[in-house]
Amino acid sequence: MSTYTAVTVPTQFVEANGIRFAYRxxxxxxxxxxxxxxxxxxxxxxxxxxxxxxxAKEREVILFNNAGVASSxxxxxxxxxxxxxNWSGPPRVTMTREMARATSPxxxxxxxxxxxxxxxxxx
Amino acid sequence: MxxxxxxxxxxxxxxxxxxxxxxxxxxxxxRDTPISDKVAPAQIAAIGEWGSHTGERFGYLKNIQQPTLxxxxxxxxxxxxxxxxxxxxxxxxxxxxxxxxANHGSWYEHHEDFVFxxxxxLDESDSIATVTSSAAxx
Numbered sequence: 001m002s003t004y005t006a007v008t009v010p011t012q013f014v015e016a017n018g019i020r021f022a023y024r025x026x027x028x029x030x031x032x033x034x035x036x037x038x039x040x041x042x043x044x045x046x047x048x049x050x051x052x053x054x055x056a057k058e059r060e061v062i063l064f065n066n067a068g069v070a071s072s073x074x075x076x077x078x079x080x081x082x083x084x085x086n087w088s089g090p091p092r093v094t095m096t097r098e099m100a101r102a103t104s105p106x107x108x109x110x111x112x113x114x115x116x117x118x119x120x121x122x123x
Numbered sequence: 124m125x126x127x128x129x130x131x132x133x134x135x136x137x138x139x140x141x142x143x144x145x146x147x148x149x150x151x152x153x154r155d156t157p158i159s160d161k162v163a164p165a166q167i168a169a170i171g172e173w174g175s176h177t178g179e180r181f182g183y184l185k186n187i188q189q190p191t192l193x194x195x196x197x198x199x200x201x202x203x204x205x206x207x208x209x210x211x212x213x214x215x216x217x218x219x220x221x222x223x224x225a226n227h228g229s230w231y232e233h234h235e236d237f238v239f240x241x242x243x244x245l246d247e248s249d250s251i252a253t254v255t256s257s258a259a260x261x
Contacts, residue, residue, distance in 0.1 A: 007150045022155070034245065040170070041163050044155040048231045049146045054238030059245065068165070071156045076165035080173050 006049035006056070011071065016090035019074035023064035023095050027056030033096060035087070036063045043070035062095055128201050129228025136224050139232040184213035191217040192244045194237060196225025218244075 004010075004026035014021050024044055025033070034055060038046060044063050055061055066083050068076030077083045130140035176183060191214055195207040204221065211219040220240060222229040230237040 011153060011155065040166055041158055043158055045147070045150060048143060048234055049149060050234040051230060051238060054234065055241060055245075058242045065155070068159070069162055070158050076162050078165045078168040078172070080169055083169065 006052040014094040022071035027060040033060035181213040196229030201227040
């Protein structure tokens with residue numbers, strides 16, 4: 001289990017389709033991670049640490065900024081499908097990949113074959 | 124401004140709001156960068172497009188099969204509380220929690236109960252997801 005909390009977890013970055021996405025990830029490595037989609041005009045700091053750490057006790061949580069929001073580069077999507085598309089490709093694979101490396105070899109093969117196809121979402 | 128939209132006018136809710144603001148500011152190092160002035164107009168456009176749905180009222184909600192937990196305050200002034208009822212009446216697999224004396228920030232105000240209920244909901248959903256994944260792998 002990672003020792004980070006909502007307040008201490010560092011921001012990481014992943015490049016995809018010319019966009020650099022900012023994200024934070026921590027919590028108990030167990031099952032599917034929980035992905036947070038931020039509210040109107042919010043950034044990575046706009047979640048309640050009490051809520052995040054309460055949920056991170058049971059499963060990994062992933063916060064990310066969509067394109068053009070705060071520390072992510074690119075153009076802000078003007079449709080919800082556009083926002084979903086930004087998450088659904090390489091960023092999802094990369095943001096969830098390290099979890100696969102930390103699990104057992106058998107699990108690893110499964111995870112890499114189907115990298116967290118249906119992460120839970122919150123927001 | 125935040126206290127006005129996330130919390131109600133009651134003393135108890137305001138106290139919860141001040142506690143939330145303290146938590147919100149508790150990260151002092153490596154905070155995220157502020158948003159640019161391009162974010163709000165683009166997101167307002169997205170919300171407008173989403174709201175201009177044609178066809179049967181609420182029809183698209185009937186196709187959302189995923190287990191869904193809808194959480195709201197009983198006095199939400201930003202997205203009126205009644206909308207949460209519309210959601211669960213039209214989504215086939217959604218359930219609703221409404222918190223008392225709560226506005227748009229109900230899950231900040233009632234964070235302990237929210238975490239408890241959400242972890243339980245996700246535990247149930249994880250089992251469902253695992254069954255589905257196993258079948259797909261076969």
